Amino acid sequence: xxxxxxxxxxxxxxxxxxxxxxxxxxxxxxxxxxxLYNAHRIHxxxxxxxxxxxxxGLVVAGPxxxxxxxxxxxxxxxxxxxxxxIQYSNRGAAYTGDQLHVGGEVTAVDPxxxxxxxxxxxxxxxxxxxxxxxxxxxxxxxR
Amino acid sequence: xSESEDTAVDTPLVTPELLANIGRQDQPRRExxxxxxxxxxxxxxxTTIPRYLSGDEAPPMFHVPLFWDVVGMDELSADGxxxxxxxxxxxxxxxxxxxxDITYHKPILPxxxxxxxxxxxxxxxxxGRSGPLIFYEVVMEVRDDAGELVVTEKTTRILR
Numbered sequence: 001x002x003x004x005x006x007x008x009x010x011x012x013x014x015x016x017x018x019x020x021x022x023x024x025x026x027x028x029x030x031x032x033x034x035x036l037y038n039a040h041r042i043h044x045x046x047x048x049x050x051x052x053x054x055x056x057g058l059v060v061a062g063p064x065x066x067x068x069x070x071x072x073x074x075x076x077x078x079x080x081x082x083x084x085x086i087q088y089s090n091r092g093a094a095y096t097g098d099q100l101h102v103g104g105e106v107t108a109v110d111p112x113x114x115x116x117x118x119x120x121x122x123x124x125x126x127x128x129x130x131x132x133x134x135x136x137x138x139x140x141x142x143r
Numbered sequence: 144x145s146e147s148e149d150t151a152v153d154t155p156l157v158t159p160e161l162l163a164n165i166g167r168q169d170q171p172r173r174e175x176x177x178x179x180x181x182x183x184x185x186x187x188x189x190t191t192i193p194r195y196l197s198g199d200e201a202p203p204m205f206h207v208p209l210f211w212d213v214v215g216m217d218e219l220s221a222d223g224x225x226x227x228x229x230x231x232x233x234x235x236x237x238x239x240x241x242x243x244d245i246t247y248h249k250p251i252l253p254x255x256x257x258x259x260x261x262x263x264x265x266x267x268x269x270x271g272r273s274g275p276l277i278f279y280e281v282v283m284e285v286r287d288d289a290g291e292l293v294v295t296e297k298t299t300r301i302l303r
Binding site: 022024028031032034035036037038039040041042048052053062063064066067068070071074075082083084085086087088089090091 | 180183184186187188189190191192202203204207208211212213219222223224225240241242243244245246247
C-alpha cells in the first residue's frame, strides 16, 4: 500500500494531475522563437504560414508544448518532488488561438523508491492528443 | 487490400554509406547561463513558477534555447530554417513527428558554464503503410565544467 502523497492527496494509480487550459498567440510565438533563435516563419509570419505552407494559422512551436508538459508536472509537484525524465512526441500541430488542454494521470507508483510514472498529454478542443508523453518523477527530492 | 507492415524491403534506402555516419559528433559547444536568458525563456513559455521567472534557476528544457544552433542569416533557407550539419543527406526528406526523451541529472543555475555534444547514434529503416520510413536518433549530452552530466536528450525523427 502506497503512502506517498502529493499536495496532501495519496498518490495512486489513476490519480489525476490537475493541468491547465491555455491558448498561445502571435506575441508568444514571436518571443519564444526569438529566445530560441528560431527563424522558422510558420511560427510568426501569418501570410507565409497560411498562403505558402497552407496551414490554417500560425503553428505553435513543438518544444513549447513540451515545456507546458513540464509546467503541468511541476505545478502539481510543487517542492514535493522532481521530474526526472520525460518522453514526448509532437504528433499533431497546434495553432495560435487554439484552446489547448494539458493534463495527465498517474500510471504507476513505486513506494519503495518513492517514484511514479505519469501519462500526460496536450489535447485540442476536438479531443485530438497532439502531444502524448510519459514522465518519471521522484518524490522527496526538489529540483 | 491493405499494405502490409512487413513487406520485404527490396531496395534498402539505408545503405552502408549512410550507416557509416552513425557515431558522428558535432563540435562541442560551451555556453554560459545568464539570469537574463533564463528570465527571457521563462517569460516566453508562459510559466507561473517564480524561481524561473526571477532567473534564480533555469526551467527544464532551458538547454533547448541555450544550445539552439546560432548561424548566419545566409545559412537559413527561405522559410527561415537552418540546416543541421550533423546529419548526412537522407534519401527521404519530408519530416514527420519527432520524439524526445530527456533525462534531468542536475539543476541549471545562472553562472553555470555548460557544454553540449551531439552524436548521431542511429539510422534505421521501417516500411510504413504508405511506403518506407527512415528513423534517425541524435543524443545530446550536456555537462558542466566538472564533467558531470546535467541533461541527456535523445531526439528521434522520422522521414518519409
